[in-house]
Amino acid sequence: MxxxxxxxxxxxxxxxxxxxxxxxxxxxxxxxxxxxxxxxTNEVKNSRIAVLDNSKDAATASLISELEASRYFDIEKNIYSYKDIERSFREGKIKMAVVFPQHFGEDLQHFNKAQVQLVADASDPNVANTLTNYATAVVMDYQKRITDDRQLPYAINTEMRMLYNPQxxxxxxxxxxxxxxxxxxxxxxxxxxxxxxxxxxxxxxxxxxxxxxxxxxxxxxxxxxxxxxxxxxxxxxxxxxxxxxxxxxxxxxxxxxxxxxxxxxxxxxxxxxxxxxxxxxxxxxxxxxxxxxxxxxxxxxxxxxxxxxxxxxxxxxxxxxxxxxxxxxxxxxxxxxxxxxxxxxxxxxxxxxxxxxxxxxxxxxxxx
Amino acid sequence: MNKDKVITAEALTKRFGSFTAVNGISFDVHKGEIFGFLGANGAGKTTAMRMLSGLSMPTSGKATVAGYDVYKENEKIKQNIGYMSQKFSLYEDLTVKENIRFYAGIYGMTNQFIKEKTGFILQHLHMEKEGDKLVRSLPLGWKQKLAFSVAIFHDPQIVFLDEPTGGVDPVTRREFWNMIYQAAENGITVFVTTHYMDEAEYCHRVSIMVDGRIDALDTPKELKRTFNASSMDEVFLKLARKATRVAD
CATH class of the missing domain: 1.10.357 (Tetracycline Repressor; domain 2)
Structure with a gap:
């Protein structure tokens, strides 16, 4: 001893x-x-994005304000043509661009269908993926809200619960x-x-x-x-x-x-x-x-x-x-x-x- | 068994595969003797010494150290010997006192004993002021003297010194040998290997190994007479030239 x-x-x-x-x-x-x-950290916060709004109506306005309100995105600037998207990406100023086509609001109201394009910088695939997911979620959220008052024939609402690590x-x-x-x-x-x-x-x-x-x-x-x-x-x-x-x-x-x-x-x-x-x-x-x-x-x-x-x-x-x-x-x-x-x-x-x-x-x- | 003999070896042999490092060596070492163990590099000195100090098992032959059998009573042998290797053997990042305390501790010395003897040793080496200094900061000669004091701290019957004075200046070597003489006077048997032939002259008896065998064993005086040489250096050269084994 x-x-x-x-x-x-x-x-x-x-x-x-x-x-x-x-x-x-x-x-x-x-x-x-x-x-x-x-x-x-894999979480992406305050990513800078650009918005190209070719429609400029009530629907796009409220969607844009929702994107802006989320803590994931900062809208860097509004751009006015497709060419600007490419340039902004090259300058490294933005990580993603959201493009609303013409007549977005009208399409939504009359045909019950409208399209929005998400363009992401996939040179960093993880970030691109995360950002498009976040943006899709914001769009889905909005969609759910405007359909709430109307009765859809079929609807499956997925409800997720993250066990052990809710955040x-x-x-x-x-x-x-x-x-x-x-x-x-x-x-x-x-x-x-x-x-x-x-x-x-x-x-x-x-x-x-x-x-x-x-x-x-x-x-x-x-x-x-x-x-x-x-x-x-x-x-x-x-x-x-x-x-x-x-x-x-x-x-x-x-x-x-x-x-x-x-x-x-x-x-x-x-x-x-x-x-x-x-x-x-x-x-x-x-x-x-x-x-x-x-x-x-x-x-x-x-x-x-x-x-x-x-x-x-x-x-x-x-x-x-x-x-x-x-x-x-x-x-x-x-x-x-x-x-x-x-x-x-x-x-x-x-x-x-x-x-x-x-x-x-x-x-x-x-x-x- | 003769009580006066502290080391006996009979046809002691060590083989590594097909290579015979030590080839049937036989000799006795007496109590209080300074026994010089010479040989060129690769002659088998270190292997022989490792067998005697319990670091390595012999392949065949008989040997006792301090009256204990090298095959069966390994642990008892370790309790009764001190060992100082050719590589410097104190811890550089520990202080002088911490080194002494550690080595004394693993030999199971009591704290009281360690304390008293540490003071005595430091005084003897004129190193009272250096007790709390890191060993790293000491000159090599001091380190070697300290290492020797540590190796005989627990009063072993035998101390094995493997080229203890390598790289040390002549004055310090002289002082080192004074310490060896003193230890021998106190009854400690000294088993020492060296490459310095002037040191061989200081030994009571000298054995010279060539290619794993002991080719000569006698007092330095007798050896010089037998080989008709004026110095141990000449004796050594005459014998070592016969070697066929290539040194590593």
């Missing part, structure tokens, strides 16, 4: 002495939450994603580096020639990073609850226990990397490509796994972050209990034991 505490103390000395790294480790989750929360906030999906990413980085990368550094500096030989058991070395190396990770989970959760208004619907203790399980999985992977490599650069490279990229690409947090080709879908199953991401989403957003996530938990636990056994085996082989 004395050996162990001396070792853990030493590890903390290393961490606290390197203030720059410590600052990155503790500041990174905060930075990421802020960047993802405020800068990177469709992006934060609901990226908070779990950021948690997975940060824990991965702190645990896998840092543990991999810290063990390999001892090898590079030659202190590992001294440690192995001393009476301390290799298993104790491994655990003592992991303890400080486990604690750092708990601090990071706490700061991410606090930020998301109090700054981003993402609720924790499920049990907090369950969320913390699952986070620790994931942390241990990452630690085990970091130890495995460090036992198999000889230099810090290699360790860093392997952690980044072996862990960080798959976490971003294949955990389902950036890109939906359902849309990927089958082989990639299979591959995503071996990425621990995918399971952790599912668990966090279920517990935090849906508020489910352990009975709904025991499968994911079991898979994660299995991965952890596998990686840990491999790491210890590898570590022992090195000694022989």
């Amino acid at each position: 004395k050996q162990f505490s001396a070792f853990v103390k030493k590890e903390f000395h290393h961490i606290f002495r390197d203030t720059r790294t410590l600052f990155i480790l503790l500041g990174m989750p905060i930075m990421q939450i802020i960047i993802f929360g405020f800068a990177l 469709l906030k992006g934060a609901y999906s990226f908070v779990p994603g950021v948690m997975a990413m940060v824990l991965m980085l702190v645990c896998t990368l840092m543990t991999a580096i810290t063990v390999v550094r001892e090898k590079e500096m030659g202190t590992m030989e001294i440690l192995l020639a001393s009476p301390i058991k290799p298993l104790k070395i491994i655990i003592a190396k992991a303890v400080p990073y486990l604690l750092l990770s708990v601090v990071n989970v706490a700061s991410i959760l606090l930020l998301s609850v109090f700054v981003l208004d993402v609720p924790i619907n499920g049990s907090l203790p369950l969320l913390i226990v699952e986070s620790i399980l994931f942390t241990l999985t990452c630690l085990a992977f970091g130890l495995l990397i460090s036992a198999s490599t000889a230099s810090q650069q290699t360790a860093m490279f392997i952690s980044l490509t072996g862990m960080f990229l798959p976490t971003i690409m294949l955990s389902g947090f950036m890109f939906p796994i359902e849309n990927m080709p089958l082989p990639l879908q299979w591959l995503s199953n071996v990425v621990p972050a995918k399971w952790y991401y599912l668990i966090v989403k279920d517990v935090m957003i849906k508020g489910v209990g352990f009975e709904s996530i025991w499968k994911e938990t079991l898979i994660l636990a299995g991965m952890m034991f596998f990686l840990l056994t491999m790491a210890i085996k590898k570590f022992k082989i090195r000694l022989a």
Whole structure:
């Protein structure tokens, strides 16, 4: 025990002495939450659009005022010919143009049918899509209002309810994603580096020639990073609850226990990397490509796994972050209990034991 | 078993696949002796030393260190030896005192003992003022002396030194060897590898390895006589030229 505490103390000395790294480790989750929360968002607000009104009647006037009233659009200017549309797009002044043909109001009244054209700048397909959807919704709204007094023979009104995330906030999906990413980085990368550094500096030989058991070395190396990770989970959760208004619907203790399980999985992977490599650069490279990229690409947090080709879908199953991401989403957003996530938990636990056994085996082989 | 022998090796061999790094070496080292372990790069010195210090399992042969068997009593051996490698072995980003406390801690020393002895060592090395400085900021010679003090902090029976004076200036080397003599006087057996032949002269007995075998083992004086040489340098060159193995 004395050996162990001396070792853990030493590890903390290393961490606290390197203030720059410590600052990155503790500041990174905060930075990421802020960047993802405020800068990177799929919601489009106050997009500048242009209106070409060839009809100029009561109907177009009220539609235009509704577009203007919505918080999604700012009407940049009115234009008077088709040629201007093209020019405005080229100048980059507008994202979308709304074109009313001649006799819009008359058509609507006499033929019960009128057309409006939406022209969007699809060089950014996501924004184009979102904007046309918003505009269509505004038009539909208007249509519904003017038909309300008349009786239609058939009408199906779809009524949507967005469960668990009624405002469709992006934060609901990226908070779990950021948690997975940060824990991965702190645990896998840092543990991999810290063990390999001892090898590079030659202190590992001294440690192995001393009476301390290799298993104790491994655990003592992991303890400080486990604690750092708990601090990071706490700061991410606090930020998301109090700054981003993402609720924790499920049990907090369950969320913390699952986070620790994931942390241990990452630690085990970091130890495995460090036992198999000889230099810090290699360790860093392997952690980044072996862990960080798959976490971003294949955990389902950036890109939906359902849309990927089958082989990639299979591959995503071996990425621990995918399971952790599912668990966090279920517990935090849906508020489910352990009975709904025991499968994911079991898979994660299995991965952890596998990686840990491999790491210890590898570590022992090195000694022989 | 002779109590006076702290290291015994009999036909000790280590193979890596088809390559025989250490080929059946036999020797004894006595208590309080300074035993020089010489050889060209790649002759097998480090491998032999790693087997004796419990870092690596022998392929065949027998050996005891501090009276314990290298195959079965690995842990006991580690408890009774100190080790200092050719790479510098203190933590650069820790202070002098933190390094001492850490290494003493993993040998299970009590806090009281560590405190007293730390003060004593710093005084002895004239480093009282440097106790709270980072090791990184110390000159190399000081680091090496400190590393040696740390390696024998827990009063081991034997200390293994793997090229301890590499890159150190002659004055500091001289001081370093004074520390080695002092340790030997206190009953610590010193097992040292070196490339400096003047250092070989300081040893009580010297063994010279060539291609995994021990080709000569005696006092420096006897060796010079046998090989009809005026210095250890000459002895070494005469033997090392016979090597067929290419150094790495």
